[in-house]
Amino acid sequence: MENRALGLLILLPFLLNFFGTLAAEETCSGTVPMRRRPETISITEFGGVGDGRRLNTRAFRNAVYRIQHLRKRGGTMLYVPPGVWLTGNFNLTSHMTLYLARGAVIKATKDTWSWPLMDPLPSYGRGRELPGGRYASLIHGNGLRDVIITGDKGVIDGQGEVWWNMWRQRSLRYTRPHLLEFMHSSDILISNVVFKNSPFWNIHPVYCNNVVVRYVAIVAPHDSPNTDGVDPDSSSNVCIEDTFISTGDDLVAIKSRHHRPQADRLHPVFRILHRKRSFGRNPEHLRPEHEHLQHRHRHPHQNQSRQRRIHKERQDIRRQHA
Ligand SMILES: *[C@@H]1O[C@H](CO)[C@@H](O)[C@H](O)[C@H]1NC(C)=O
Numbered sequence: 587m588e589n590r591a592l593g594l595l596i597l598l599p600f601l602l603n604f605f606g607t608l609a610a611e612e613t614c615s616g617t618v619p620m621r622r623r624p625e626t627i628s629i630t631e632f633g634g635v636g637d638g639r640r641l642n643t644r645a646f647r648n649a650v651y652r653i654q655h656l657r658k659r660g661g662t663m664l665y666v667p668p669g670v671w672l673t674g675n676f677n678l679t680s681h682m683t684l685y686l687a688r689g690a691v692i693k694a695t696k697d698t699w700s701w702p703l704m705d706p707l708p709s710y711g712r713g714r715e716l717p718g719g720r721y722a723s724l725i726h727g728n729g730l731r732d733v734i735i736t737g738d739k740g741v742i743d744g745q746g747e748v749w750w751n752m753w754r755q756r757s758l759r760y761t762r763p764h765l766l767e768f769m770h771s772s773d774i775l776i777s778n779v780v781f782k783n784s785p786f787w788n789i790h791p792v793y794c795n796n797v798v799v800r801y802v803a804i805v806a807p808h809d810s811p812n813t814d815g816v817d818p819d820s821s822s823n824v825c826i827e828d829t830f831i832s833t834g835d836d837l838v839a840i841k842s843r844h845h846r847p848q849a850d851r852l853h854p855v856f857r858i859l860h861r862k863r864s865f866g867r868n869p870e871h872l873r874p875e876h877e878h879l880q881h882r883h884r885h886p887h888q889n890q891s892r893q894r895r896i897h898k899e900r901q902d903i904r905r906q907h908a
């Protein structure tokens with residue numbers, strides 16, 4: 587591993603403790619305020635159908651295009667009503683709120699063949715799993731400001747199984763998609779939504795500043811490969827709070843790394859505050875219960891002893907909170 591990155595990783599637990607004790611009352615509140623948008627549009631106005639069968643990719647893309655080009659002062663909320671909204675990948679835009687009503691599920695299509703590809707990240711120089719490009723995240727944002735993803739416990743479901751099986755059968759052609767990725771973005775708030783069965787990592791802010799993840803549940807089966815919860819990557823001011831995460835890999839993994847030995851772009855990660863106050867047993871349990879600061883960073887080489895250790899830690903945590 588790169589020396590500077592390693593140094594940061596070693597320092598992080600101390601920094602986290604430092605923030606934890608120095609600023610016991612510090613919360614993510616105010617880092618990125620929840621905003622009311624003066625305008626609301628619904629996905630149904632763009633031909634969206636929440637029947638779980640019809641594809642809504644065009645509806646989502648058209649709705650975002652409308653927000654981007656009408657540039658309403660104060661921004662626009664895109665409302666997703668109850669229903670199952672099957673979709674392929676779509677991008678967000680600045681000054682928008684994506685709102686998932688209670689009972690709303692944004693569900694990724696299982697059509698992996700037509701999934702769009704993107705360039706590798708500059709600091710990686712290749713896909714995280716495989717050489718070449720990488721599949722775009724289901725929901726993606728690049729160069730954005732002031733974006734809120736929220737709702738009333740609506741669900742973003744990656745239907746990751748089809749991707750996990752490709753990984754197991756070694757038939758992946760490129761690196762799997764994240765459920766949500768922001769690149770070069772700032773003032774992002776993710777709150778009151780459930781992330782489920784991501785093909786790969788769930789939430790990946792990279793080269794970002796001011797990102798808040800709170801009152802969120804992130805779930806995937808314990809044997810699902812690489813379904814990390816939140817991976818703040820080469821980003822600053824990322825605050826994760828009161829969040830329930832139960833996945834197949836790391837809960838929160840802080841990254842500032844690359845795979846090119848001579849990479850010219852190393853972004854430091856700083857001021858990551860992970861403040862966990864609840865560890866419910868299912869996504870309904872999002873109420874603060876315990877002050878519980880927890881941090882886990884990724885060991886560069888997966889191996890059995892690591893897997894066993896993580897498994898044991900998870901069992902301990904579950905026992906403590908049962
Ligand atoms: C989404 O944004 C990426 C840039 O990050 C771009 O390459 C891609 O074409 C965009 N996709 C759509 C459907 O607009």
Ligand SMILES: *[C@@H]1O[C@H](CO)[C@@H](O)[C@H](O)[C@H]1NC(C)=O
Nearest residue numbers: 885887888889890891892895
């Ligand atoms: C396996 O992971 C553990 C950390 O859990 C580490 O100490 C050990 O060196 C690793 N072994 C190998 C062979 O990478």
